[in-house]
Amino acid sequence: MPRPETVPDEPETDEGERPVDLGQLPGLVGYRLRRAQLAAFRNFSRRFEPFGIRPTQLGVLTIVARNPGLTQSRVGAALGIKRANLVPLLNELEERGLVARERASFDRRSHALHLTEAGEALFRDLLAREAEHEAEITALIGETGRRRLVELLAKVEQACGDAAGPEDE
Amino acid sequence: MPRPETVPDEPETDEGERPVDLGQLPGLVGYRLRRAQLAAFRNFSRRFEPFGIRPTQLGVLTIVARNPGLTQSRVGAALGIKRANLVPLLNELEERGLVARERASFDRRSHALHLTEAGEALFRDLLAREAEHEAEITALIGETGRRRLVELLAKVEQACGDAAGPEDE
DNA sequence: TATTGTTATACTCTATAACTATA
DNA sequence: TATAGTTATAGAGTATAACAATA
Numbered sequence: 569m570p571r572p573e574t575v576p577d578e579p580e581t582d583e584g585e586r587p588v589d590l591g592q593l594p595g596l597v598g599y600r601l602r603r604a605q606l607a608a609f610r611n612f613s614r615r616f617e618p619f620g621i622r623p624t625q626l627g628v629l630t631i632v633a634r635n636p637g638l639t640q641s642r643v644g645a646a647l648g649i650k651r652a653n654l655v656p657l658l659n660e661l662e663e664r665g666l667v668a669r670e671r672a673s674f675d676r677r678s679h680a681l682h683l684t685e686a687g688e689a690l691f692r693d694l695l696a697r698e699a700e701h702e703a704e705i706t707a708l709i710g711e712t713g714r715r716r717l718v719e720l721l722a723k724v725e726q727a728c729g730d731a732a733g734p735e736d737e
Numbered sequence: 738m739p740r741p742e743t744v745p746d747e748p749e750t751d752e753g754e755r756p757v758d759l760g761q762l763p764g765l766v767g768y769r770l771r772r773a774q775l776a777a778f779r780n781f782s783r784r785f786e787p788f789g790i791r792p793t794q795l796g797v798l799t800i801v802a803r804n805p806g807l808t809q810s811r812v813g814a815a816l817g818i819k820r821a822n823l824v825p826l827l828n829e830l831e832e833r834g835l836v837a838r839e840r841a842s843f844d845r846r847s848h849a850l851h852l853t854e855a856g857e858a859l860f861r862d863l864l865a866r867e868a869e870h871e872a873e874i875t876a877l878i879g880e881t882g883r884r885r886l887v888e889l890l891a892k893v894e895q896a897c898g899d900a901a902g903p904e905d906e
Numbered sequence: 907t908a909t910t911g912t913t914a915t916a917c918t919c920t921a922t923a924a925c926t927a928t929a
Numbered sequence: 930t931a932t933a934g935t936t937a938t939a940g941a942g943t944a945t946a947a948c949a950a951t952a
């Protein structure tokens with residue numbers, strides 16, 4: 569039985585007015601997930617603004633960097649991005665000269681992806697900056713907390729995904 | 738027999754085609770947050786489909802239910818929703834006869850919000866269903882894990898929000 | 907002048923269907 | 930026929946700017 573009350577309070581109590589009663593929300597995993605994800609996303613965007621890179625793009629760059637020659641479909645499957653939605657994403661990365669598409673030798677329908685030299689260079693910088701971002705979080709919840717969080721999130725994803733995963737089509 | 742191609746005969750490695758290397762992603766809080774949040778959102782949507790209620794809408798209903806008479810701006814602030822984006826949300830809830838807008842007596846610019854009787858009734862059902870949803874998660878990570886998760890997420894939100902919170906305008 | 911609700915608009919991510927060219 | 934990439938489109942959520950009524 570989930571307890572409605574688990575976590576202290578909410579921030580949104582500006583200068584004056586009485587605090588708002590959030591009911592069961594502060595104790596719900598789903599609500600906390602939404603708020604935390606949004607906050608982390610904003611933090612990420614701010615930190616990577618100079619690079620013009622959004623979280624999703626860094627995900628794509630990572631997969632391509634670690635798996636050169638992978639096809640679009642498989643990159644999408646690895647990240648839970650439908651192949652239709654990957655197209656404009658790759659278009660931008662390609663136009664910026666970070667990723668290259670190449671007809672696959674083994675199947676002329678497929679595109680084999682790899683990073684350009686510029687892409688490799690940028691990716692290295694991004695990794696460093698990403699580590700800083702992660703360290704910022706660790707600073708507040710500790711390395712133990714961070715690991716536990718990652719572990720719990722993976723389980724939640726699995727639990728929710730079992731019945732209806734991010735299957736492609 | 739010259740086979741210039743990379744690999745001749747066993748291209749389809751069955752179901753498995755070698756696993757993709759995700760690099761640092763699986764260990765990153767941000768990445769895990771995104772995947773877990775998406776999975777939880779899908780799970781929520783499936784469970785609440787019969788009610789035609791999305792997570793954001795349940796958030797609004799909760800705040801209005803627990804704080805009758807609250808203004809739109811304050812509801813938005815409590816949930817991290819900008820007041821411009823709250824308008825269409827409330828329009829739908831009002832058209833469905835769940836929420837009512839009323840000119841505030843203390844400030845004729847403001848709208849005081851409250852649930853209709855139908856809104857109250859629906860909200861009670863939603864709460865029950867929400868508890869089931871939460872119990873489903875608890876079943877996998879345990880009550881201790883669930884509490885710890887909620888606690889960690891609140892801290893992450895705070896950590897990321899300190900520098901750039903969801904301030905309105 | 908400042909604030910509340912509103913309108914209008916744009917951008918990101920997600921989702922589905924249908925097309926093409928290969929297989 | 931089935932699949933990979935593509936196109937087109939739609940929806941939800943978020944973001945900013947500006948306007949009318951009110952303070």
